[in-house]
Amino acid sequence: MRRWAFLRTTWGCRLWVSAAVTAALVLPLVLAPVGHGQMTDHPELTGLLLVGLSILNVEIGRILEGGVSDSQRPHKGLSAWAFASALLLPTWWLLPVVGVTYAHAWWRGLRVTPWKWVGSASYVVLAALAAAASAHVVLGGTQDLMQGDGAVGLLAVLTATAAFLAVETAMFHGSAYLNHAADEVWLRQTLRTASFYLTETGVLLIGGLSAAIWTGGGWFVVLLVPVYLVTQRAALHEPLREQAEHDAKTGTLRFESWRRLAMVAADRCHRKQRPWCVLFADLDHFKAFNETWGHLVGDAALVTVADAIRAELRAEDLLGRFGGEEFCVLLPDVTPEDAGRIAERIRCGVSTAAVPAAAPVTISIGIATITPGDGPTEFVAALTAADRALYRAKDDGRNRTGMVEVGAI
Numbered sequence: 001m002r003r004w005a006f007l008r009t010t011w012g013c014r015l016w017v018s019a020a021v022t023a024a025l026v027l028p029l030v031l032a033p034v035g036h037g038q039m040t041d042h043p044e045l046t047g048l049l050l051v052g053l054s055i056l057n058v059e060i061g062r063i064l065e066g067g068v069s070d071s072q073r074p075h076k077g078l079s080a081w082a083f084a085s086a087l088l089l090p091t092w093w094l095l096p097v098v099g100v101t102y103a104h105a106w107w108r109g110l111r112v113t114p115w116k117w118v119g120s121a122s123y124v125v126l127a128a129l130a131a132a133a134s135a136h137v138v139l140g141g142t143q144d145l146m147q148g149d150g151a152v153g154l155l156a157v158l159t160a161t162a163a164f165l166a167v168e169t170a171m172f173h174g175s176a177y178l179n180h181a182a183d184e185v186w187l188r189q190t191l192r193t194a195s196f197y198l199t200e201t202g203v204l205l206i207g208g209l210s211a212a213i214w215t216g217g218g219w220f221v222v223l224l225v226p227v228y229l230v231t232q233r234a235a236l237h238e239p240l241r242e243q244a245e246h247d248a249k250t251g252t253l254r255f256e257s258w259r260r261l262a263m264v265a266a267d268r269c270h271r272k273q274r275p276w277c278v279l280f281a282d283l284d285h286f287k288a289f290n291e292t293w294g295h296l297v298g299d300a301a302l303v304t305v306a307d308a309i310r311a312e313l314r315a316e317d318l319l320g321r322f323g324g325e326e327f328c329v330l331l332p333d334v335t336p337e338d339a340g341r342i343a344e345r346i347r348c349g350v351s352t353a354a355v356p357a358a359a360p361v362t363i364s365i366g367i368a369t370i371t372p373g374d375g376p377t378e379f380v381a382a383l384t385a386a387d388r389a390l391y392r393a394k395d396d397g398r399n400r401t402g403m404v405e406v407g408a409i
Contacts, residue, residue, distance in 0.1 A: 006115035012178035017119040020171060024122035027129055028091045046214065047085070047093050053210070054081040054101035058108055078105060079200065080207030082124045083164055086132035087145065087157065087211040094125050116175070123171035130167040131160035146216035157208035164204055165197065180356065181307060182300045189251035247321045249299060250306035255328065258320025262330035263379050265318065266370075269332050273372040277339035279329035280366040280386040281309065281346065284398040286325040293358040301355045305363065308349040312342060328386075336369035336403065343367055343401045351399065362399035366390025370406045377406050 006014065057078060078101050085097040102121040112120075138156040139145070145153035169191070176187040190196050206224070213220050245257040253261070262278075269276040283289070283305060290298040302325065309327060310319055318330040331339055343365045350363040366389030368382045385404045393402035 005113050009115075009179050009183070013175060016174045016178050017115060017122070020119060020122040020126060020174075024125035025095070028094045028125065031129060031133070032091050043089055043093070046088050047097060049214070050081045050085050050088075050097050051100050053084075054078060054097070055104055057081070058101075058105045078102065079124050079127070079164070079168070080203045080210070082128040083131055083160070083204045083207035084211040084214075086128040086164075087135055087160060087208060088214065091129055091132050094128050098125050098128070119175060123168055123175075126171060127164040127168035131164040134163035135160040144215065145212045150212070150216075153212060157205070157212065161201060161204045161208065165200060168200070169197075180300075182303045182356070185249065185251040185303060189246060250302055250321055252306050252310075252327065253318065253320040255320050255322050258318055258328060258330070259379070262318050262320075262328075265316075265330055265332045266379055266382070269370075270372075270377075272333075274333045275335055275369065275371045277331040277334055277336065277370065278368045278382045278386040279331065279339070279343055279346075280322065280383075280390040281327045281329070281363050282365075282390055282394070283325040284362045284364055284394075286361070289358070289361060297356070297358045301358060301361050304353050304355050305350050305361065308353040309346050312345045312349055328383075336367075336371070336405065339367050339369055340401065340403060347399065347401060364390060364393040364398050365401040366393055367401060367403040368406050369403065382406055 006017070009017075057080070081101055082094060082098050085093050089097075098121050102117065106117060135156040138159050139147075139152065145156060147153060172187065173191060176184045176191055181188070210224055213224065245253060247254050252258075266276050283301070286298070286301075289301065293301075305325075306319070306321070306327065309329065313319060313329065313331075316332055320328045322328045331342065334342070347363055347365055351360060353360065355361060366386045368385035368389060370377050370382055385406045389402040389404040392404075393400050396402065
């Protein structure tokens with residue numbers, strides 16, 4: 001059951017989240033002098049407005065999502081209101097603003113694992129504290145985002161945004177990499193994508209703009225409601241796209257998405273007269289592994305293997321899950337010799353990787369190399385060649401690599 005899920009996490013993860021929750025409950029009270037003494041003449045009204053906007057935010061998302069949601073996505077766009085609170089109110093206000101915001105989101109149908117939701121709220125509080133302190137340093141004693149021509153206020157918002165993102169990123173990395181890999185596939189994948197940081201920056205800047213308008217133009221903030229709608233649509237769209245393109249179990253690209261992106265990368269190499277390679281990798285005797293250790297451990301092994309493969313790849317390489325226990329890799333702009341070395345590092349990395357509660361696994365790899373020449377090679381021909389090389393490696397005894405050179409292009 002989800003209520004006991006926290007007890008099944010690692011000790012490191014439990015300590016990390018527990019420390020974050022404790023700090024989030026205590027530091028807003030202890031560090032009140034570090035934040036803003038009073039950015040507005042009506043703090044109660046401001047606090048109620050932020051809670052109201054957060055409720056509106058959730059209701060818009062609920063309509064767009066169609067009700068109850070157990071899909072993961074960063075904060076559901078809720079960090080804007082914690083950020084605005086950090087810019088407008090004494091830091092202790094973060095407790096009711098974030099607390100009500102997250103409690104309402106849960107009540108209205110959000111069904112993320114409870115400890116992850118509580119941890120997320122705590123991380124947002126801590127990130128908002130960093131934002132408040134940063135804005136305080138920039139603004140000095142003025143406590144006014146709209147002073148003069150607004151340049152100092154803009155600098156304060158940008159500095160606070162950077163501080164919020166830095167602390168938030170560090171906190172979520174802690175959860176992602178201290179916990180079991182199989183339980184954090186989505187979060188690890190999310191933290192590796194630029195879209196997470198771009199979307200979150202946009203959400204925070206909406207919160208900063210709302211705070212600036214509230215201090216300078218009061219109720220003109222109502223005119224930002226259509227902007228909140230667009231922001232929610234953006235926050236919803238990204239996880240849907242990620243879900244469509246990535247395998248939920250391993251965090252790798254689904255095969256169709258991989259093939260589409262790989263064909264684009266291969267065509268780019270062809271136009272630039274650069275070599276490229278395709279790797280097919282298949283776990284050895286995986287059916288017997290599942291029968292011995294069980295399918296849950298088998299799933300953990302797939303995650304471990306995907307992480308081991310990913311660790312040896314460059315930023316421009318593409319990793320996908322072909323299906324079952326087979327993975328595919330596109331290596332653009334790489335010579336056959338370098339591809340062979342990469343494949344060997346992958347093979348060795350997989351064989352030495354620790355699979356939770358099971359014996360190590362091994363992997364066989366087939367490599368298809370394409371070098372510049374006179375004409376193009378059909379992408380399907382490269383896949384066929386890589387598959388042929390893979391079966392050659394298995395026929396030769398498994399836990400090894402095989403290479404086939406595709407006709408010159």
